[in-house]
Amino acid sequence: MAKKGILVLEDGSVYEGHCFGAETTAYGEVVFATSMTGYQEMLTDPSFAGQIVVPTYPLIGNYGINDRDCESARIQVSGFVVREYCPTPSHWQSKQTLHDYLLSSGIPALAGVDTRALTRRLRVAGVMMGLLTSDMTTQEALEQLKKLPPYGSIDYVKKVTSARKHAWEPYGDRVLCHIAIVDLGLRYNIARILSRLGALVTVVPCTVSAEEIVDGLNPDGIVLSPGPGNPAILGYMLDTVRKLVLKKPVMGICLGHQLIAMAFGASTFKLKFGHRGSNHPVRDLATNRVYITTQNHGYAVDADTLKGGLEISHINLNDGTVEGLRHRELPLLSIQYHSEGSPGPQDSTYLFQSFIGMVRGNK
Numbered sequence: 036m037a038k039k040g041i042l043v044l045e046d047g048s049v050y051e052g053h054c055f056g057a058e059t060t061a062y063g064e065v066v067f068a069t070s071m072t073g074y075q076e077m078l079t080d081p082s083f084a085g086q087i088v089v090p091t092y093p094l095i096g097n098y099g100i101n102d103r104d105c106e107s108a109r110i111q112v113s114g115f116v117v118r119e120y121c122p123t124p125s126h127w128q129s130k131q132t133l134h135d136y137l138l139s140s141g142i143p144a145l146a147g148v149d150t151r152a153l154t155r156r157l158r159v160a161g162v163m164m165g166l167l168t169s170d171m172t173t174q175e176a177l178e179q180l181k182k183l184p185p186y187g188s189i190d191y192v193k194k195v196t197s198a199r200k201h202a203w204e205p206y207g208d209r210v211l212c213h214i215a216i217v218d219l220g221l222r223y224n225i226a227r228i229l230s231r232l233g234a235l236v237t238v239v240p241c242t243v244s245a246e247e248i249v250d251g252l253n254p255d256g257i258v259l260s261p262g263p264g265n266p267a268i269l270g271y272m273l274d275t276v277r278k279l280v281l282k283k284p285v286m287g288i289c290l291g292h293q294l295i296a297m298a299f300g301a302s303t304f305k306l307k308f309g310h311r312g313s314n315h316p317v318r319d320l321a322t323n324r325v326y327i328t329t330q331n332h333g334y335a336v337d338a339d340t341l342k343g344g345l346e347i348s349h350i351n352l353n354d355g356t357v358e359g360l361r362h363r364e365l366p367l368l369s370i371q372y373h374s375e376g377s378p379g380p381q382d383s384t385y386l387f388q389s390f391i392g393m394v395r396g397n398k
Contacts, residue, residue: 037053037054037055037146038053038054038058038169039051039052039053039054039169040052040053040054040058040143040145040167040168040169041145041167041168041169041171041173041176042065042087042114042116042145042148042153042165042166042167043165043166043168043173043176043177043180044065044156044163044164044165045163045164045165045177045180046160046163047177048156049173050116050145050148050149050152050153051147051148052116052145052146052147052148053145053146053147054143054144054145054146054169055120055122055133055134055137055144055145055146056115056133056134056136056137056138056142056143056144057137057138057140057141057142057143058143058169058170059141059143059169059170060143060166060167060168060169060170060171061087061113061114061142061143061166061167061168062113062164062165062166062167062179062180062183063085063086063087063112063113063114063164063165063186064085064086064087064162064163064164064165064186064333065086065087065089065116065153065157065162065163065164065165066083066086066087066088066089066157066162066308066309066311066333067088067089067090067091067150067153067154067157067158067308067311068088068089068090068091068311068312068331069091069092069311069312069313069314070090070092070312070313070314070329070378070379071092071313072092072378073104073313073377073378073379074090074095074096074133075100075101075104075105075136076104076105076106076377076378077090077112078110078111078112078115078136078137078142079105079106079107079108079109079110079111080106080107080111080222080331081106081107081111081195081220081221081222081261081262081263082111082220082222082261082262082263082289082290082331082332083111083112083263083331084111084112084113084191084194084195084220084263084264085113085186085189085191085194085263085264086112086113086186086263087112087113087114087115087116087165087167088112088114088115088116089116089117089148089150089153089154089157090117090150091150091151091154091312093117093118093119093150094118094119094121095117095118095119095120095121095133096117096120096121096122096124096132096133096134097121097124097125098124098125098126098129099124099125099126099128099129099130099131099132099133100124100129100130100131100132100133100135100136101126101128101129101130102128102130103128104377104378105223106222106223106224106377107195107220107221107222107223109140110136110137110140110142111195111263112142113142113167114142114143114144114145114167115137115142115143115144115145116144116145116148116150116153116167117144117145117146117148117150118146118147118148118149118150118151119146119147120133120134120144120146120147121133122134143167143168143169144167145167157308158307158308161307161308162307162308162309162333164180164183164185164186165180166179166180186264186265187264187265187267187268187305188265188268189264190264190268190269191220191262191263191264192219192220192241192262192263192264192269192272192290193241193242195219195220195262195263196218196219196220196240196241196242196262197218197221197238197239197240198240199240200237200238200239200240200243201237201238202235202236202237202238203216203226203229203230203236203237203238204230205230205235205236206227206230206231207231207233209233210233210234210235211232211233211234211391211395212233212234212235212255212256212391212394212395212398213234213235213236213237213252213253213254213255213256214229214234214235214236214237214254214255214256214257214258214394215236215237215238215239215248215252215254215256215257215258216229216236216237216238216239216257216258216260217239217241217243217248217257217258217259217260217275217279217291218238218239218240218241218260219241219259219260219261219262219272219290219291219294220260220261220262220263220290221238221260221261221262222260222261222373222375222377224375224376224377225258225260225261225288225375226238227375228375228384228387229258229387229391232387232388232391233391234391237252237254239252241262241272243275244275245274245275245278245279245282246278248279249278249279249282249283254283255283255284255394255395255397255398256283256284256285256286256390256391256393256394256397257279257283257284257285257286258285258286258287258288258291258390259276259279259285259286259287259288259290259291259292259294259295259369260288260289260290260291261288261289261290261291261331261332261373262289262290262291263290264290265305265334266290266293266294266297266303266334267297267302267303267334269294272294273294273297273298276294276295276297276298277298280295280298280362280365280367281365283366283397284366284367284390284393284394284397285365285366285367285368285369286367286368286369286386286387286390287360287367287368287369287370288369288370288373288374288375289331289332289370289371289372289373290332291369292336292359292360292369292370292371293334293335293336293371295345295360295367295369296336296341296345296357296360296369299341299342299343299344299345300340300342300343301336301337301340301341301342301345302336302337302340303334303335303336303337304334304335304337305333305334306332306333306334306335306356309331309332309333310330310331310332310351310353310372311330311331311332312329312330313327313328313329313330313376313378313379313380314327315327315328315329315330315351315353315372316328316351316352316353317349317350317351317352317358317359317372317383318349318350318352319348319349319359320347320348320349320350321348325352326380326382326383327380327382328358328372328373328374328376328379328380328382328383329372329373329375329376329377329378329379329380330371330372330373331373332371335356335357335371336356336357336360336371337357338356338357341357341360344362344363344364344365345360345361345362345363346360346361346362346363347359347360348360348361348368348370349370349371351371356371357371358370358371358372359371366393366394366396366397368386368389368390368393370383370386374386374387375387
């Protein structure tokens, strides 16, 4: 029999289950994600750094883990909580079980949890900090939770960014332009798509200055990647972003989008339970067309604070929040959602084509 474990939330609620993965203790913000597939991509998505992730789909692990579907070099989540774990996966690409994958990275998980009840609590009360453990009592876990810092006070971007500058492997012989990606928590599929569209891609850490990017690399365009955490504590990035948008065409995705808004003087706010999943409707205000999008963020841009020539280009049809921005004069576009959506709908990959067109036009 698997060892029993608990997930304790900061409001004192407790969810019991049995352990798989590593039998250790994990701490993080507890969030739910509504995608029906793609648990390997979820686990390796840097935007989930510092979080205990709860998939709402009930059966997890049934197609195992393969060599192709990672979105970063390692597992990024702090912990994983599922309704039912499948220990016997069936898929021709599978190389190992989800249990072995988590165990190899020291990541704990719980199965047998009433994830529907847990999701309802997070929707009503909002996301909360939690402790996943098989070694502590409920009271011990609550006492430990009180001593640990809140999610929004930790700079996770510096924890997930690349250690050094590196080139992405090119796709084919066609090179139309050179794109630099500022790695705030890069999902690999962004680099894959840009490369397939004919871009030579260079990835740089978040700590690299605007001068090093513009003068040292001289790219034709710049992408500010998605990433984890609270944008309000990333003030060290704002001067870099301000300089970049005046020098080169820029595309911001998710956290990159929020930093662009902040660089022009806007503010952000924390959503009650965030947008995480692959079924979020977004309207493009230029065409009035609705796209189904993949999203993973807990913060949003405050529309009432936009200034400096920025205007809203996309809105979320569920709650009316800002999902995209454009500038009246500068070659600049940004989106709150994941246009690289892996897994998820591919409706929004046209935005990468639009950006490549903007870059080539600027050349």
